[in-house]
Amino acid sequence: MEKISCLMMGNQAIVRGAIEAGVKVAAGYPGTPSSEIIDTLSKTAPDIYTEWSVNEKVALEVAAAGSFAGLRSLAVMKQPGVNVAADFLMHLALSGTRAGMVLVAADDPGALSSINEGDTRLYSKLMGIPLLEPGNFQEALEMTKWAFELSEKLKSLVILRTVTRLSHASGNVITGEIKKEAKKAYFEFNGNMLDPLTGIVTTIPVSVKHSLQHEKLQQAGEIFESSVFNTYVGPENPELLIITSSICNLYAKEAVDVLNLDSKVAILKLGTTWPLPSKLIQACIQKTKQILFVEEIQPFVEENIKVLSAGFPDKFGPKAYFGKLSGHIPMTGELNPDLVIKSLEQIFTLELRAFSSSYKKKADKTLENCTPAREISFCPGCPHRASFFTINKVLKLDNRNGFTCGDIGCYSLGILPGGFSTIKTLHAMGSGTGLASGFGKLSQFGMDQPVISVCGDSTFFHSGIPPLVNAVHNESNLTMVILDNSGTAMTGFQPHPGLSTGTGGEPAPEVDIEQVCKAMGAATCICDPFDLKKTENILLELLKKKGVNVLILRQICTLSPEKKGKKYFNILIDEQKCKGEDCGCNRICTRIFSCPGLIWNKEKNKTMINDILCTGCGVCTQICPADAIKAKAC
């Protein structure tokens, strides 16, 4: 019987692979493009223990506990999360695992939804962990499934690295059988100290464990030599061999197709990229004189194959290598079929692909004349717009060149004009408050600017607490504004420890942010950011106060399932009162506040309400000095 395929997102295929492998424990922290994996598991697989952990390091630890107790386990995070988990990761790589354990790390080439462009694959090499990279949707399923077996065989964690364009893209996938097996969790520790399945689990003695780890890697390399996930497609003696991995495999195929180069170019797609299958690579490289590496983000395969070539000079012989290091593939940003097409055109000295150039010219001209840029900004009715409006205003009123240290979440957009360019530093999760803690100690060198840090509710638990403790204990001076919108908004409203619901929506004990801050000794108060005047007054006072102050601005995200579609108010413009440019208000509502729920009608010289977009939060009514924007309770 023909197997029926269904359309699945890369992340769903990973989930299916894990379920088919019989995973029992799964933990992660939300982060684009990885979030759908834990979300889907928590909704569709009730017999799996699924957890949104407080941060990625804890997620990896929770998952490892499952493996140590004999259950197949999965940890899921975006690339920067791997940095957070890195300390435990290194120790876990050395101690080894028991039941199959897989870390799914989702990289974001091109930083489509990140503020960095890290490549997880380097951790594999750095820490000695076998690495798999699915090259299409079907492989996302199959490889995940196989990764558990591999991990169990080697007694080592296995990293499965995905990227945004695979995780969030969808394609046809044929599913397999689900492994159903009841397992009792039991942590065995009474055996011989060095026995991986019955002894204690640790990295010591390091000398023994480290050499054991290298034996595992060698074993992995041998297994990889015959892996079905490494494929060679194309002529036996190609003029050029493309070596690629991950979604770049599909870009390379497309490029070869578009240029009709399939009789000249072969593609070696590597699914097992650390350790590299050395013999397979040697055999393929011998078929050709020219090699092009197509991969994202770092030249990882490229560099490591070059290292390999130094070890086997007679096998590799003199070759022309193209890739990131030669400038044929861009060093940064994400790839696409066009960039591969371009490098092939260069190598084969082909004429540039014939676009209808008159069309392109016409289209570009229209674009220039007729298409206003679309900056990203907060949603209509977003509490963050109100919060940043006030923070920005208060810093101006305070008049000492105070500034705001930003953090990671939707509110990172506070760095853009849509957030009044309020944020002046933006780095890792929790770093805003860490930086503020440092700035707040510089008065001894004459610094007299007040410092604010902003931090989301989920970020607070993830990594906002230690810098706050640091600030209190070291007697820094700062005001931490916790933008509490009751969920992890940007990634799809995952719960966090401050909420009374758990991962699967079940009731859960909440950890009260206010109590936590107070217990640390920070002066703490709460306000609704939609009440502009009250927020302004409180914040203005706090900036004058020495020490560590916390202001919790609490208002639920407008897209949250609880609030979506519910209006507080019907908003109307009093056309008599709105005098537009002639009013003296300097058009503060549209020119400055710029909520997408407002329309500036140039012809009429009036502000209007966009009824489709306005969520009726009522904030703009407080902004208009002419009282022209009216709110009527719904």
Add this chain to the structure above:
Amino acid sequence: MISKKLKHDPYNLIITGVGGQGNVMSSRIIGNMLSSSGFYVTIGETFGASQRGGSVMSHVRVSSKNVLSPQIPLGMAHMVVSLEPVEAIRVLSSYGNPDVKVICNTQPTHPIGVISGRLDYPSQEKIEKSLKDLSSRTWLFNATNIAMGIGDPIFANIIMAGALSAAKELPLDKNNFKTSMETQFSADKIKQNLMAFDHGINMVNSQ
């Protein structure tokens, strides 16, 4: 296995709009309909910060042969379905060609640069002229207004799907849509969705 043939193989469809309009919903519905008729479908999209009021785009690729790259090469779109007029132009400038066809919702969503007065939003006439200039066939109508009539602007996505089926570029039909709705929604929701789909068909058939 596949009885229906494609006009182009692969067929490259781009669905575009503004974050929050429900692009992903359109691409999923269309993708699922085609995949259940036995085609290989690849959909490329991104979610996350990029969605907050920004331009969004889904690449839907249909083939009887294999799974494809989730990104369409430049200049190679066959059809652009747009939930917002200037977004259609933006997409054409990268993926358009003289043969491309366009189905476009005429309801504008102003970028914040326009709301603040720093940028201008083109007039309806200018948009229509540009779209006609840049495509071989254009269908324009206000899907948002029709959707509001049904009860929610989100139905604009279904109206566009109906319009696409009536454009007869891809093997999509109403029965196919009905079956895919029945697996997902309750009876009253199905009724509204079918109504929206029909509106889309009518908009294209009447132009």
